[in-house]
Amino acid sequence: MTPSGPALVDVAGVEKRFGTTRALRGVGLSLRSGQCLGLVGRNGAGKSTLVSILSGLSEPDAGTVRFDGQPAPRVGDIDGWQMWIATVFQHSMIVPDLSVAENVFLGNTPRLVSWHQMRRRTRDIMREWGLRIAPETPCRDLSVEQLQVVEIVRALVRGARCVILDEPTAALERQAAQRLFERVRQLTASGVGVLYISHHLEEVFEICQDVVVLRDGEVVATAPTASLRRDDLVALMVGDVGQATSARAAAPAGAARPVPGGPASGGPGPGGPGPGGPGPGGPAEQAPAREAGAGPAARAEVVLAVDGLVSDAARGRLSGVSLRVHAGEVVGVTGLLSAGVATLGRAVAGAEDYAAGQVRLHGRRIPPGRRDVAQRAGIGYVPEDRRAEGFVARLGVAENATMTITSQLSDRFGVLRPGHRAAAAAPLTSRLSLVSSGPGQPAGELSGGNQQKITVARTLAHHPSLIVAITPTRGVDVAAKELLLGSLADVASSSEAGVLLCSDELSDLEICDRVIVLVRGEVFTEFTRPPFDRDELIVATEGLTGTTISAAFGGTEYGSAEEAAE
Ligand SMILES: Nc1ncnc2c1ncn2[C@@H]1O[C@H](COP(=O)(O)OP(=O)(O)OP(=O)(O)O)[C@@H](O)[C@H]1O
């Protein structure tokens, strides 16, 4: 582990300002050949700013970047930088109108290689990743996960000596993430240096030998991961013992819900009917009575009724999904990416058309694909792709957060003072620990995690009677995640709203009263008693139950329902 010769990448005294924000202050780090170095920090700590400097996209105000002892190429010399560094950015850099193969080889077209060969090569690589994406597919038709795989593959085929991965697994499901770790190990074994950025600290412990912690633009620690516990890392990131403790409380999966003030815990949700899903019911329908431990939703009114939903969406089909969400209840929906979890969320929120079935809110039918009607009826929506649907980049933080309630904030002449907006946005943004330079800062300038908080704030401001949230904590740091989930749970307990939480992030499900598992577009099973067992959830998402579970944990190879279907 002793460095021999100059580091592959050496950063010293790097400063970067954006107006009044000091995004990086005297940052220094070095990455050696064969090393996987973690870079962690809270939302807005400066990680992506450093990535854009290391990728040659922006110039530091001061400080130096050296590759193998040589000064880095000048900013804008794309070929010069690409020899050294390949980056998977936090925000997609995929060109939607180009095909998968074209994107993979974009700016990297090998000489003397025909399109035919490139397509074949792309098909082989995709197969290695367990994805059947035809190389000719235009990228605009891909899901968020598929796009991310294309980005990763594009970076890895370049053959650069350093690879930077800025939250590469944010949109990847478990198996794809494992494949990525495998690739990272192969790369480091062959001498490539990897800079790995993630809010999933367990990943950092799994694949990084060392970790650099950024806080408010400064490096506060550089240490071997083996010398740190998770709690130490969180404390270093948060820099405040009190907050670190509360973030830690949220850490263990499967523990009791971490949310103070969340819906009264302990009671299971309404007893689910198990596989097959609840049958259809009328608008005035009540939750079935339960034997023991009746929770808040026991006799509550049905807020959301979904019956026989069928969708042939390419990103995940649904073949007849039915479910109920009661007032004050948080219902989780989880499954593998292709299982239709996000499709269900989009369909319920009116963001996507569907082929058959019904969505009713308080008994009133919501027409398919009409987000406007759904929103007016009281369905709040935290979309999966926040950059496309979640906020307006050039509008300010306060304007984005209060966009859904503009008419309520206006006076009787329809005039809205900016001060009113800022005042209405302030409690929401502070609650979610949103970091910005002020209420007027354009949302497009915020860090990735803070943009996600804006989309959640916007949904909460509207006081919806149902919130549909798709992977709401994606990209959000460990401490803010707890606050964000806490506010969703609070909405359910305090306003009698229902929450439909569509997520493959198992720790998100800790706030749920019930969790429905989808397998290949159908309700496979339902967990009705929190706390939910993490391993059981994982096994269920693979479409396995009963005896197959013990086989799976006995170390035997097991096939998933996905594979069995092939
Ligand atoms: N183009 C910009 N204009 C103004 N401020 C910016 C710009 N880009 C970044 N910032 C600010 O710089 C700070 C660091 O942002 P950065 O994106 O590097 O954070 P991050 O550590 O990647 O966070 P996250 O975990 O949320 O992705 C933030 O306060 C952000 O608002």
Ligand SMILES: [Mg+2]
């Ligand atoms: Mg970032």
